[in-house]
């Protein structure tokens with residue numbers, strides 16, 4: 001992986017968004033690889049394909065590239081709310097690839113956000129554009145990265161250091177197990193995982209997860225039996241190989 005962009009590719013372009021798009025896409029096309037299988041090259045999708053920039057010809061995993069000078073920690077501004085929600089609901093939402101570069105277009109970081117963690121609960125609707133705007137009434141959205149379990153974020157390049165490709169793929173492919181959970185309950189499972197990760201240790205008690213009941217209630221205000229749902233999600237995570245039950249309300253995170 002070369003960690004410098006070929007700036008000459010942007011010759012002739014004057015607008016910053018265009019320059020950013022041309023340079024980041026060229027770099028990713030030459031250096032990106034599939035995280036979900038052993039394919040070392042990705043194909044760029046036609047320019048007008050909605051919300052997906054690259055696809056793996058071998059396993060069809062799709063990727064959307066976004067470039068930043070500084071990667072946002074909390075809020076990722078995305079496009080149309082309805083378009084993102086329908087791609088989530090249909091299961092076609094791509095994995096996000098967040099590229100960080102400096103002024104000289106040297107790649108500082110590349111972080112994947114696994115698509116199975118992009119659930120309706122992490123999408124925030126923005127206010128419709130005002131009537132005086134060119135696209136009056138258009139509704140955009142934000143992806144709330146801070147609401148996503150840290151598991152979903154995989155650093156492919158970190159502080160100009162490339163992470164071992166096999167390690168990256170192993171982590172990504174472990175997350176593919178979440179495919180077994182239907183979208184209707186995947187938000188619960190990933191929220192439970194986020195709460196467990198926030199404890200910062202591998203051994204924990206059921207009581208500690210129950211203590212976060214207000215957080216679950218904020219996400220699912222219509223659910224009247226949150227504790228039962230939490231226990232069910234712990235079983236789901238156990239069945240997927242994330243947890244071990246140790247008895248007497250004790251659990252061990254093993255991934």
Ligand SMILES: [Zn+2]
Nearest residue numbers: 034037056059
């Ligand atoms: Zn692939």
